[in-house]
Amino acid sequence: MEDQMYITMAKILNGEAxxxxxxxxxxxxxADPRNTEAFNELKAVWTEADVLLEAPRFAHEPAWDKVSSRLFTADKAEEPARKVIAFRPWMKYMTAAAAVLAIGVIFLKNFNQEARMVSVLASADNQEITLPDNSHITLKKGSKLEYPKKFDEAERHVALEGEAFFDVTRNEKQPFTIDAGAATVRVLGTSFDVKSGKEVAVVVSTGKVSVTSMVKEDVSVVLTPGEKGIVSDSQAHKQTVRSDNHLYWKTGELLxxxxxxxxxxxxxxxxTGSRIRFADKTDAEVKEQEVNISFHKQSLENMLTDLCLVTKTRWTKKGSEYIISSKQNATPQALCCYLRAVAADRCLLCTAIRSAVTPLCSKKEDSQHQAVHRVHTARDWHRDFLEQFLHERKQAGHRYRNRTNSR
Structure with a gap:
């Protein structure tokens, strides 16, 4: 086995390959089952080295005895039940050398990793990041990005937990790769959105992106602008995306x-990550009505209010859940209270309107005043009230003119 392969194995175990x-x-x-056996031996050494590093002091002789006893179990006959792998003498020395190398890499990692890597957590809000190659990243609130202060000459590698939008500076000689959990995202220069996890979702805005499973190389998709790919350990598929709504977390816009x-x-x-449902027994006609609407940096409740205005529905909140129901016609009592609120200027016509609708109202003044406040502040009732208000105004105007002409 070449020395270089031991170095590669050490990088694999250290997550730096x-x-x-x-x-x-x-x-x-x-290529060879024996290679797997050799790697497992080195992996065991690596684990032992981590245990040794946790001790207050590093005793070199006992540590080496402990490591070598794990490496050379093939020379001991006290465990006949275990499968014994006979190493050639030169392989023992090479494996021992690799163990020393592995321990050295661990020390190097402990002392230098903080100096070489940058870790950014967008804890309070979305965060803008500029990488050493001048690529720009918008990191979604709650997400984490790790990248080196200086990229390797062969590639630009970062690690993502959560979601981020990447605008990558093009460099064909230095591909850009993202460790996103279940898959690796690889590009030359493009802009796209990545959501990491057990299923990695990528939506491409410009350029071309390759997404490959970390477990199976043949599980992959190549995406172009307007396409979304979802890749897990064993599956990959893509679909067409016809809007930029997936960037709502970044732009605050929906269409x-x-x-x-x-x-x-x-x-x-x-x-929005909220719970929204229709009220029980909501008609299918209400659910299936066609909607054309856009939102721009609005709260969820403002969006629901606007949506209810154009669909003649209303929303209520029960605990953390929003419930959408068909809007009922305004009652005469509620209409009366609304008219009293909008007719507060006491003009002659408004007085006539109030006189015309007063008989419809309850005589409990406290309840009326409470209703005025409720109705006046409920935007989703405004349209129905306005329609009825105009009708009542017309009728009241007729009655007012009739009374004036009779005097």
Missing amino acids: TAAEQQEFRTWLA FSNKSLEHVLGELQAY
Whole structure:
């Protein structure tokens, strides 16, 4: 085995191997079963080295005895039940050398990793980041990005937990790779959105992006602008994206054209992380009505209010859940209170309007005043009240003129 492969294995165990080195390592493992056995031995040494580093003081002689006893179990006959792998003498010395190398890499990692890596957590809000190659990243609130202060000459590698939008500076000689959990994202220069996790979701705005499973190389998709790819350990598929709504977390903008109310509410629920549902026994006609609407940096409640205005529905909140129901016609009592609120200027016509509708009202003044406040501040009732107000105004105007002419 070449010394370089031991170095590659050490990088694999330390999480510092490049994409090319990972590929080389997988090819080497598949070439010979003995390679897997050798790697497992080194992995055991690596684990032992981590335990040793946790001790207050590092005793070199006992540590080496402990490590070598794990490496050379093939020379001991006290465990007949275990499968024994006979190493040639030169392999023992090479493995021992690799153990020393592994321990050295651990020390190097402990002392220098903080100096070489930058870790950014967007804890309070979305955060803008400029990388050493002048690539720009918008990191979603609650997400984390790690990258080196200086990229390797062979590639630019970063690690993402959460979601971020990347605008990558093009450099064909230095590919840009993202460790996103279940998959690796690889580009030359483009802009795209990445959501990491057990399923990695990528939506491309410009350029071309390759997304490959970390477990199976043949599980991958190549995406172009307007396409979304979802890759897990064993599956990959893509679909067409017809809007930029997936960037709501970044832009605060949503656009819905010829979509059903049910679809719009489902999207709002997904993008805001809130619970939204229809009230029980809501008619299918209400759910399926077509909606054309856009939102720009609005709160969820403001978006629901605007949506209810154009769909003749209303929303209420129960605990943490928003419930959408059909809007009922305004009662005469509520209409009376609304008219009293909007007719507060005491003009002659408004007086006539109040006189015309007063008989419809309850005589409990406290309840009326409470209703005035409720109705006046409920935007989703405004349209129905306004329509009825205009009708009542017309009728009251007729009655007022009739009374004036009779005097």
